[in-house]
Amino acid sequence: MKVGVLIVPAILLSWSARPAHAGPITFLTALPVASSQAVVRGQYFLIRATDDPTPAERDLTVHAVPVAIAVGATPRLALFGIVPIVTKSIALTTPIGRITRETTGLGDIVTFARYTVYAVDMEESTFRIAPFGGIKMPTGDSGGSDALGVVPRPLQPGSGSWDGLGGLAVPYQTKQWELDADTGIKKNTEADDFRFGDEFFADLSFQYRVWPRQLGAGVPAFLFAVVETNVISQGRNELAGASDPDSGGTRGDVDLGLQYVTTSFIVEGIVQIPAVDEPNGAGLRNDYRFTAGVRWNMALPF
Amino acid sequence: MQTNAHRGRQPLHRLVIGVVVVMALGQVASTFSAAAQAPAGDRNQAVVTVRGMQCPFCADGIKKHLAKLTGATRADVELAKNQAIVTFTPGAKVTDAQIQQAVRNAGFTAGAIEWRAGTPDEAR
Numbered sequence: 001m002k003v004g005v006l007i008v009p010a011i012l013l014s015w016s017a018r019p020a021h022a023g024p025i026t027f028l029t030a031l032p033v034a035s036s037q038a039v040v041r042g043q044y045f046l047i048r049a050t051d052d053p054t055p056a057e058r059d060l061t062v063h064a065v066p067v068a069i070a071v072g073a074t075p076r077l078a079l080f081g082i083v084p085i086v087t088k089s090i091a092l093t094t095p096i097g098r099i100t101r102e103t104t105g106l107g108d109i110v111t112f113a114r115y116t117v118y119a120v121d122m123e124e125s126t127f128r129i130a131p132f133g134g135i136k137m138p139t140g141d142s143g144g145s146d147a148l149g150v151v152p153r154p155l156q157p158g159s160g161s162w163d164g165l166g167g168l169a170v171p172y173q174t175k176q177w178e179l180d181a182d183t184g185i186k187k188n189t190e191a192d193d194f195r196f197g198d199e200f201f202a203d204l205s206f207q208y209r210v211w212p213r214q215l216g217a218g219v220p221a222f223l224f225a226v227v228e229t230n231v232i233s234q235g236r237n238e239l240a241g242a243s244d245p246d247s248g249g250t251r252g253d254v255d256l257g258l259q260y261v262t263t264s265f266i267v268e269g270i271v272q273i274p275a276v277d278e279p280n281g282a283g284l285r286n287d288y289r290f291t292a293g294v295r296w297n298m299a300l301p302f
Numbered sequence: 303m304q305t306n307a308h309r310g311r312q313p314l315h316r317l318v319i320g321v322v323v324v325m326a327l328g329q330v331a332s333t334f335s336a337a338a339q340a341p342a343g344d345r346n347q348a349v350v351t352v353r354g355m356q357c358p359f360c361a362d363g364i365k366k367h368l369a370k371l372t373g374a375t376r377a378d379v380e381l382a383k384n385q386a387i388v389t390f391t392p393g394a395k396v397t398d399a400q401i402q403q404a405v406r407n408a409g410f411t412a413g414a415i416e417w418r419a420g421t422p423d424e425a426r
Contacts, residue, residue, distance in 0.1 A: 023359075032359070032360060032409065033363075033409075034360075034363030034364075034366075034367065034407065034408040034409045035367075035407045035408070035409065036366075036367070036407065037363050037366065037408075072363075072409065075406055075407050075408070075409045076409075116409075119354070119411075121353035121354025121410055121411035122353050122354070123351070123353050123384045123413070124384075125354075125356070126353075126354035126355075126356055126410075173356040173357065174356055175356050175357070175381065175382075178356070178357070215381060215382035216382070217380065217382075218378070218379070218380065218381070219358050219361045219362075219379050219380075219381045220358070220381070221358060222357060222358055261357055261358050261359055262358055262359075263358045263359065263361055263362035263365070264362055266359065295359075297359055297362050297363065299366045
């Protein structure tokens with residue numbers, strides 16, 4: 001329980017999804033989707049966390065490939081699904097020497113719906129307010145083991161629990177820049193005597209068009225410089241009803257990235273650097289997180 | 303008795319005929335209304351002002367929805383001008399309301415629609 005306490009929030013942050021302007025990179029809830037259209041987003045991200053205050057000198061690496069599909073059911077209702085493949089490994093010093101524990105597999109699938117309750121479209125800007133809500137299903141393995149026995153829950157690909165999430169996404173967009181925000185909570189439930197702490201998250205994304213400087217005829221591709229911030233606060237995990245003092249905490253990242261947007265696809269990359277990292281107890285601090293991804297815009301046959 | 307029953311149904315018959323006449327008149331009015339918005343003569347190209355379209359990714363959704371309209375031969379977007387341009391086959395039966403609905407389905411708001419003459423290769 002003392003390892004990887006902020007891994008799950010970090011992954012969920014990228015899952016917290018949203019209609020089809022270009023949209024943020026580190027969160028999905030503001031993603032714009034037209035009716036009868038689908039947006040498929042594939043990402044790879046890497047998390048490194050090595051700042052360990054304990055003698056165990058823990059060294060955590062997470063590789064994840066979340067694939068998200070967003071479908072416009074109606075002009076205002078969008079349905080999202082996220083299927084992650086996750087590899088988590090941790091190296092640590094123990095009385096028997098330096099060891100590495102690792103798990104790989106399908107993570108927990110997240111589905112949610114977003115409904116645009118308020119939209120103001122003007123020629124030079126658009127503004128939306130869209131609440132969203134959904135569930136995280138326990139599709140990932142939560143009881144995997146290695147040669148040393150059962151791997152601690154935070155290192156498992158799945159949580160084992162059915163969890164609910166909900167929040168609000170607010171995008172504002174012009175042709176020159178875009179500002180997206182979301183905030184929400186994720187309520188975690190118990191499974192096999194273990195419960196991850198509940199989570200609060202808030203994200204902000206500012207995208208500024210750096211190329212082309214002037215819009216020409218037709219629909220030119222855009223290159224955006226992207227600055228984002230992510231704040232996530234997680235309560236302590238509980239094992240058999242007892243709180244784990246070395247789990248949960250609060251982290252705030254500042255992210256710098258680039259996003260190339262065409263009519264049919266987007267290529268993007270961003271680096272998240274912790275600005276505030278306050279894990280509870282002896283929790284690990286993140287060094288950085290790198291995310292790269294592509295999105296495709298496609299028509300549905302119905 | 304039969305005569306009385308027949309007389310008893312007369313008001314019902316009149317009501318049915320009245321409803322049918324009203325519906326027929328409504329249909330005729332609707333047809334005239336639609337025809338008034340449909341392209342006339344050689345004006346087969348609709349220039350639609352689209353509000354809310356701010357980036358290339360949104361433009362694609364609007365193009366695809368407009369291209370699905372009956373008789374549409376091509377759909378283009380002028381992002382800087384907030385315009386979508388749809389070219390139809392000559393004589394295509396399309397109304398402004400259908401075009402506006404297509405823009406709404408794409409998640410945006412349609413403004414004024416201007417009809418002009420155009421060819422499939424001359425969309426802009």
